[in-house]
Amino acid sequence: DSIFEGYYTYFKGKGRFEQKVKVLKEEFSVSGSYFYQVCSDVTGQCIPFEEEFTFRGTPSSTKVTEGSEKGLLAQRDSTDPYALGSFMLVAFLAGLAALLTPCVFPMIPMTVTFFAGKDQKKKGRVKNSLLYGFSIILIYALVGVVLAPFMGPETANDLATGWLPNIIFFTVFLLFALSFFGLFEITIPHKWVNNVDRMGDKGGIVGVFFMALTLVLVSFSCTGPIVGSILVESAGGLALKPVLGMLAFSAAFAIPFTLFALFPGWLSSLPKSGGWLNKVKVILGFLELALALKFLSIADQ
Numbered sequence: 001d002s003i004f005e006g007y008y009t010y011f012k013g014k015g016r017f018e019q020k021v022k023v024l025k026e027e028f029s030v031s032g033s034y035f036y037q038v039c040s041d042v043t044g045q046c047i048p049f050e051e052e053f054t055f056r057g058t059p060s061s062t063k064v065t066e067g068s069e070k071g072l073l074a075q076r077d078s079t080d081p082y083a084l085g086s087f088m089l090v091a092f093l094a095g096l097a098a099l100l101t102p103c104v105f106p107m108i109p110m111t112v113t114f115f116a117g118k119d120q121k122k123k124g125r126v127k128n129s130l131l132y133g134f135s136i137i138l139i140y141a142l143v144g145v146v147l148a149p150f151m152g153p154e155t156a157n158d159l160a161t162g163w164l165p166n167i168i169f170f171t172v173f174l175l176f177a178l179s180f181f182g183l184f185e186i187t188i189p190h191k192w193v194n195n196v197d198r199m200g201d202k203g204g205i206v207g208v209f210f211m212a213l214t215l216v217l218v219s220f221s222c223t224g225p226i227v228g229s230i231l232v233e234s235a236g237g238l239a240l241k242p243v244l245g246m247l248a249f250s251a252a253f254a255i256p257f258t259l260f261a262l263f264p265g266w267l268s269s270l271p272k273s274g275g276w277l278n279k280v281k282v283i284l285g286f287l288e289l290a291l292a293l294k295f296l297s298i299a300d301q
Helices: 070-074 081-099 107-118 122-150 154-161 163-180 190-200 204-218 220-233 241-262 264-269 275-300
Strands: 028-039 046-057 062-065
Touching: 081 220, 081 241, 107 204, 107 241, 107 264, 122 204, 122 220, 122 241, 163 220, 163 275, 190 204, 204 220, 220 241, 220 275, 241 264
Parallel strands: none
Antiparallel strands: 028 046, 046 062
């Protein structure tokens, strides 16, 4: 362990220690204390504990007074349903926030107009709208699936003790923040976007899928930093955590597109695009900056 500067034995779930005691008289009492720490796979942080113990009795019948269970209560690892639920809720809210950025919000009426004009029959519009939303979720979920093998619990120790990965993440999040502040844009090469957009003109299931992929690529300059933040926060937890994060994010991102495509009349209730979208982007930039400072503080420790 690079922080404690030594080699340590780690126990996951339970740790059992045995010590033989030579009894010199019929009644005996052995007292002492033991030290341990409970660590989180999610944050990489550890909480130290000290417990006292007492063994009293006779060689034939020994009564053991065990330490308290506060150490167990403090453990909140990546498989905890509450921790996962909170993470997915944050990812879902991040998907809603992504909708309010200048790269995404104007795309909603454009998408709805396309579906409403392409297929006047309600049955066809419903099918294409649902397929469009499902395709968006599938694309982001695939990103989580690809990265899941690299985000397992073993990553937690690197993030908790390694200065280099934390400096790298600090730099990445700082770039994300500067991008949201308007210093530059993180974009996908236009050639790739144009090629995907042409595939969307083919129609049918393939065409709708590539239309969804075009949306993902075009909006990348605004959604990329948010998606990157979710993926980094999922590192060191359950291997499935990146997939769950992407599912929650993409569900929030896709639902409005699907609903407005199904009910074009709702467009009249949408607020007009304007300068308020840039204000949302700047607020997100400050959140990215806060995350960057978090990783810098870990590297500093």
